[in-house]
Amino acid sequence: MKADLISGLVLLALAAAYFAAAETIPSSMLDDEFGPRGLPVYLAALLAFLAFVLVVRALVGLRVRRADALANDEEETGDDYTASIRRAFGFLLIGAAYLVLLPILGYPLAISVTIAAIALFEGAARDWRVPAVAIGGGLGFWLLFNGLLGVAQPMGVLF
Template sequence: MTRELMGGLLAILLGGGYFAMALQIRASALADTVGPAGLPKVLALLMIFLGLVLSAQALLSGRRKSRPAAEPASAADADADADPGDEIQGGLAGLARAGGLLAIGIGYLLIVRTVGYVPAIAALIVAATLYGGAALSWRVFAIGIAGAVLYYTLFVLMLGIPLPAGHLISLF
């Protein structure tokens, strides 16, 4: 499946889901002629239409590409949708790497209320640095702790923003 086709199908799915939710919007006694669900329904239909157009474009261009390819496809042709200008590299492995960074972010969300801002942000810096390819050494941990203290100083002490103190602190 090409990326264009994937984009088209996602748009159709998004439009369909959004339309289904728009149908559930309750009509109000104060409603005007359009109503609260009016624009959402129009947007959903437009999204589905554009998704169909994008999918059709992808299928047509795929057929056009496959026509002259009567000769056997070489390994280099395997990924017909590959684009040398792609920012996202490494195929599925690249996606997994991005997912790993996202998981570090989610991990921070899960622990910050419990352990508090300084340990959580230090852990985030250390984890993201190691995940980014830095060698495991005491320096990474030292920089993580220094970064956490720096951000604590900036946000809490200088800007007066209350960042989570954490539940663990109440145990001491």
């Protein structure tokens, strides 16, 4: 829970920095709410909201955990911290693999592989649903960015 609190505070700081950087983008008379300045501001606000939720969840979890420890007269161990470090390292490796695969596979396939890797890493059942969700998610993200928002995604050697 302490790692969630620290992560939430770091993400909140990153959201503030991203918002400050987005505000430096010059505006023009052709700007709309999703223009070169609008979308980054919305993304910064979304990141700040998610970071705030993470901080609140961590604080509530710490409070409940301390109350349970006091009620049971138990001391906290470092096992939760070690598991969090391993989990964070696993996500870091998945993100690094995504960056390596992106120029080879292209965005739709690389994001599909990443979605499947995260699902399996988090303990999803190894059945037909993992590839179905991964392919659907990859296609959905590609359609969202390329089709709806008009933001071209990187193409790879294979796709």
